[in-house]
Each structure stands twice: as C-alpha cells, then as structure tokens.
Amino acid sequence: MNIQTNDIGHVIQLSIAPVFLLTGVATKLTVLMNRLARIIDRTRDLKIELRKGPDPDCSEELDVLYQRWRLINYAITASTGCGFLICVIIACLFLGDTTNLPLDRYIAGMFVVAMVALIASFIFLLREVSVSFRYMRIHRHDAPVGPD
Template identity: 85%
Template sequence: MNIQTNDIGHVIQLAIAPVFLLTGVATKLTVLMNRLARIIDRTRVLKEALRKAPNEECSEELDVLYTRWQLINYALTSSTACGLLICVIIAFLFLDDTANLPLDRYIAGMFVLAMVALIASFIFLLREVFVSFRYMRMHLHDTAR
C-alpha cells in the first residue's frame, strides 16, 4: 500500500462529487426538520385548544397534521438513508483507489440505492405539500361561505 501524493489528490477528486451531493442532502434535511418543527408547534397549539373545549375544526386539523407528520418522517428517513449511503460511497471510493479493492460494483449499487432514497424523499415531501395545500384549499372554501 504505497500511496503517492498524486494518488491522494486523485482519490480526493473522486470523492468531491459525492460530497457536494451530501451537502445538498444535508440542506434538504434542514428543510424537512423545519417543516416537522412547524407541524409539532401547530400540534401543541391545537392540543391546548382542545383541552379547553372540544372543537371539530381542531380535531380535523390535527388529523391532517398527523398525516403530514408521517410523510415528513418518511422523507426524513429516506434522506438520512441517502446521506448514509453517500458517506459509505465516499469511504468505498477511498478504499477502492488506495487499497486496490474491487469495490466498483458495490459503489455503483449503493449510488443507485442512494438515488432511489433521494427520489423517495422528494416524493414524500411533495405528497406532504399536497396534503397541506388540499387542507388549506378546503379551509379557504369553508371560510368563504
């Protein structure tokens, strides 16, 4: 395992692209966490209102918030799995190049899995947004009458 300085530079270059992808996934995780925090805050407000007096609107909104919470949790899980796979890909890229291990198929497979997880995360986020918009649209129609 005699590694030259030029080889280290090449290995670092290989690992840079997944690091940029990892940065994007981390940013997406921040967005998802912020959405989850807003859902949790709104849930606390509604539960406090329900403690004071039963209210059908509050109960209905809590049901919608629970659905949104589930979808955001799925999106968070998918994004985290994607980030974890990207980290493993970076490690395998280093091992592949420095230890001359034949890890190319594993790297390709993990990259595909990471992209599937990222796609799933976007689908769950989009679904959560649609649930939110549908509730707001229904609520606006009710108040307009």
C-alpha cells in the same frame, strides 16, 4: 500499502461530486426539519385548544397534521439514508484506492440506492406539501373576516 500522491488526488476528485451531493442532502434535511418543527408546534397549539373542549375543526386539522408528520418523517428517513450511503461511498472510494480492493460495483450499487432514497424523499415531501395545500384549499373560506 503504497499510496501515491497522484492516486489520492484522483480519489479526492472522484469524491468531490458526492460531497456536493451530501451538502444538498444536508440542506434538504434542514428544510424537512423546519417543516416538522412547524407541524409539531401547530399540533401542540391544537392540543391545548382541545383541552378546553371538543372541537371538530381542531380534530380535523390534527388528523391532517398527523398525516403530514408521517410523510415528513418518511422523507427525513429517506434523506438520512441517502446521506449515510453517500458517506459510505466516499469512504469506499478511499478504501478501494488505498487497499486495491475492487469496490467499484459496490460503490455503483450504493449510489443507485442513494439516488432511489433521494427520489423517495422528494416524493414524500411533494406528498406532504400536497396534503397541506389540499387542506388549505378546502378551508380557505373558513378564515375569520376582519372588522368592516
């Protein structure tokens, strides 16, 4: 294993784009986790309300929150899979260069799968936002009116 400084420099240059992509995926995961935390907090509040007695509005909102929770979990899973694959791609770039293994097809395949996972994550996020907006649009006139 004879590693040349120029070879390592080239591999580092190749790995910079996936590293930036990984940073974006990590930021997206932060957004998804924040949305999940808000869903969980609201679910807890509604469950406390339901302990006081049956309330069809609370039950309906809980159903919507469970649907949103499921979609956010799918988005988190897809984003995490994407991030994992990006890490493996970076490792394979270095491994392929230091061992002279022909990993280019595997790297390309993993990159395509990572992009499909990222696309799926965005689709799940868009769907979750759509469910949230639809619920808010339906119930926008149900908000209590303040004192006159």
